[in-house]
Amino acid sequence: MTRIVVRRLVTLVPLVWLVVTLTFVVVQLAPGSYADTLEHPRLTPEARQSLRAAYGLDRPLGEQYLRWLAAAASGDLGTSYLFKERVSRVIGRALPPTMLLAGAALLLDLLLGVLLALAATRRPYGWLDRLTTVLGLGLYGLPSFWIAGLLILVFALTLGWLPASHMHAVGAGDLSATGRLLDLLRHLVLPAVSLGLVGAAATARLLRSTLLEARASRFVLAATARGLSSRRILWVHSLRPALLPVITSFGLALPMVVSGSVVVESVFSWPGMGMALWRAAEARDVPLVMGLTLVGAAAVIVGSLVADLLYAVADPRAREER
Amino acid sequence: MTAAVRLRLVAAALAALVAACVLGPLVLRPPPADAVVGALQPPLATVTALRLDDGSTVVAPHVEETPDGLVASGAGRRRVVDPARVVATTRHRLLLGSDRFGRDVLHELLAGGRISLAIAALSLLLAVVIGGTVGVAAATGGRLVDAVLMRFVDACLAFPVLFLMILAAAVLRPDPVLLVLLLGGTSWMGVARLVRGQVLSLRTRPFVAAARVSGSPPHRIALWHYAPNLVGPVAQDTALRMGDLVLAEATLSYLGLGVPPSVPTWGSMVAQGHRALPEGWWLAVVPGVAIALLVIGLALLGDALQRLGEQGA
Numbered sequence: 273m274t275r276i277v278v279r280r281l282v283t284l285v286p287l288v289w290l291v292v293t294l295t296f297v298v299v300q301l302a303p304g305s306y307a308d309t310l311e312h313p314r315l316t317p318e319a320r321q322s323l324r325a326a327y328g329l330d331r332p333l334g335e336q337y338l339r340w341l342a343a344a345a346s347g348d349l350g351t352s353y354l355f356k357e358r359v360s361r362v363i364g365r366a367l368p369p370t371m372l373l374a375g376a377a378l379l380l381d382l383l384l385g386v387l388l389a390l391a392a393t394r395r396p397y398g399w400l401d402r403l404t405t406v407l408g409l410g411l412y413g414l415p416s417f418w419i420a421g422l423l424i425l426v427f428a429l430t431l432g433w434l435p436a437s438h439m440h441a442v443g444a445g446d447l448s449a450t451g452r453l454l455d456l457l458r459h460l461v462l463p464a465v466s467l468g469l470v471g472a473a474a475t476a477r478l479l480r481s482t483l484l485e486a487r488a489s490r491f492v493l494a495a496t497a498r499g500l501s502s503r504r505i506l507w508v509h510s511l512r513p514a515l516l517p518v519i520t521s522f523g524l525a526l527p528m529v530v531s532g533s534v535v536v537e538s539v540f541s542w543p544g545m546g547m548a549l550w551r552a553a554e555a556r557d558v559p560l561v562m563g564l565t566l567v568g569a570a571a572v573i574v575g576s577l578v579a580d581l582l583y584a585v586a587d588p589r590a591r592e593e594r
Numbered sequence: 595m596t597a598a599v600r601l602r603l604v605a606a607a608l609a610a611l612v613a614a615c616v617l618g619p620l621v622l623r624p625p626p627a628d629a630v631v632g633a634l635q636p637p638l639a640t641v642t643a644l645r646l647d648d649g650s651t652v653v654a655p656h657v658e659e660t661p662d663g664l665v666a667s668g669a670g671r672r673r674v675v676d677p678a679r680v681v682a683t684t685r686h687r688l689l690l691g692s693d694r695f696g697r698d699v700l701h702e703l704l705a706g707g708r709i710s711l712a713i714a715a716l717s718l719l720l721a722v723v724i725g726g727t728v729g730v731a732a733a734t735g736g737r738l739v740d741a742v743l744m745r746f747v748d749a750c751l752a753f754p755v756l757f758l759m760i761l762a763a764a765v766l767r768p769d770p771v772l773l774v775l776l777l778g779g780t781s782w783m784g785v786a787r788l789v790r791g792q793v794l795s796l797r798t799r800p801f802v803a804a805a806r807v808s809g810s811p812p813h814r815i816a817l818w819h820y821a822p823n824l825v826g827p828v829a830q831d832t833a834l835r836m837g838d839l840v841l842a843e844a845t846l847s848y849l850g851l852g853v854p855p856s857v858p859t860w861g862s863m864v865a866q867g868h869r870a871l872p873e874g875w876w877l878a879v880v881p882g883v884a885i886a887l888l889v890i891g892l893a894l895l896g897d898a899l900q901r902l903g904e905q906g907a
Contacts (some may be wrong), residue, residue, distance in 0.1 A: 287749050288750050298762050371617070413889035417848050418882035421868045429872040487907055535845050539868075547758075553761050561761065568757045 274427035291569035350559035369546030380468030385475025385592015411473030420466035482514040601898035616703035625686040631698030706858035720778025725785025733793035833896035
């Protein structure tokens with residue numbers, strides 16, 4: 273078990289290096305640099321040139337790349353051009369909102385997905401099953417930004433129940449601790465629902481088929497023959513094996529917790545990693561782009577590793593085979 | 595319903611949608627969008643277009659004859675037209691309403707669908723070509739080639755794909771060719787894995803061994819013996835993948851990436867609709883439903899193909 277973890281962690285390094293290098297190439301493919309994106313009437317070409325020199329943008333690309341790589345290897349991600357701050361601090365500020373939003377979305381995804389699948393499989397091919405199938409298919413086809421827009425139209429613009437954007441209301445800093453928490457939760461609802469709803473449809477679809485498969489299996493027949501209660505058969509003998517593929521699909525969704533959903537964050541002006549990447553890319557803020565991609569790539573790889581480990585915990589058969 | 599009937603139904607519905615997008619803009623006669631008095635008309639509204647002698651057109655939902663002349667009014671604006679200058683009067687029914695600039699949403703939808711479909715289809719083609727080549731090469735090229743290629747596939751799968759696409763699209767100029775390269779270049783890995791698995795199992799079949807001992811060169815075996823047997827599984831897979839590509843294209847064009855803003859696509863139409871909320875709700879709803887119908891249709895097509903394959907096996 274430990275050997276597998278170590279081996280996977282070792283492959284992490286070249287993978288992350290590959291991703292980061294490709295990112296560097298993509299950023300450099302673009303015309304212009306940070307010094308060219310600044311707009312100021314008194315900015316003369318000479319001043320621009322000295323800015324370029326100050327940021328080291330006039331150096332050969334190979335040198336810039338190697339410098340960044342050497343610094344990153346020793347844990348220094350450099351300073352963001354745009355925010356004039358350490359990249360690690362910018363990431364540290366953008367990470368909590370993204371983790372909060374993605375965590376809430378994944379929770380909703382799991383709860384709603386399991387609930388829908390359980391409801392659907394009570395009577396396979398009954399009206400509830402058909403209804404959830406049709407709903408799930410509809411949610412699968414709709415883009416999350418469209419659902420976000422519809423939610424804003426209905427709940428924010430028409431009914432006025434929930435705020436349409438940002439993480440805090442103006443002047444929320446003056447509220448009490450509970451008031452601030454409530455304010456945050458009110459802002460969290462719409463983005464979390466628009467992310468979680470699409471996921472829940474996929475989870476329900478997957479879980480429905482695995483649950484039906486588990487219920488038709490011989491170990492459930494054996495459990496029934498032993499006279500176990502139907503509740504125990506459902507929760508312990510059917511749901512547990514049926515949830516295994518869901519763990520894998522959640523492992524693939526884990527990177528979202530770190531890298532953020534750029535679209536939903538942009539619709540709701542949620543100040544997370546996705547928004548940070550968007551702004552950094554537009555400003556040609558190379559150190560910030562590189563830092564964000566580094567974190568995002570590491571998250572993808574660690575996410576799939578965590579999913580594999582959880583799988584081994586949940587399924588004793590997987591532990592033997594590896 | 596048997597699988598074959600279901601497959602035909604879904605395929606017919608999708609073909610109708612594609613045909614509508616390809617041919618629709620040629621057949622439809624939308625009202626001209628210049629000098630519009632009442633833009634942003636809801637679905638099923640009727641507008642009157644008054645063509646004037648100088649070639650310009652006034653389009654408005656209401657036209658009344660008054661002593662001052664013809665009064666075209668709508669959405670709080672009005673314009674008086676001299677009846678003597680009107681050359682022709684036509685009435686248009688806007689089935690899906692019009693946008694801020696008075697453009698017919700139905701026409702925009704079909705024209706945008708064309709571009710969305712073309713981009714998704716071309717990136718899918720690219721993904722199948724790259725994935726197929728890598729898959730066949732990995733399965734037939736020996737152990738070392740296989741190991742190298744499959745680790746490369748793993749590395750590409752580990753990429754934060756949307757991250758990369760957004761980065762590239764934000765940094766580089768909007769360009770449909772670039773979009774196709776990006777979408778195709780980030781979605782071939784699944785095809786490669788599928789093709790590799792299929793070819794590995796095909797390799798052990800007697801007809802491939804027969805071809806090999808009769809001296810067929812490897813490219814001939816790949817083209818004449820592997821490719822025909824790969825069509826079925828790849829077709830199933832591509833139906834689902836096409837749906838994902840349509841969604842990815844919509845997401846990127848929603849964010850204002852991909853194609854220049856003057857070109858309508860379904861994603862950018864949703865984005866425009868969001869800017870027109872709350873009064874222009876149909877502007878966002880219509881293209882969203884179109885995306886959903888296409889993606890769901892493709893999912894059903896993949897499902898029907900899979901069932902047909904299971905029945906045939």
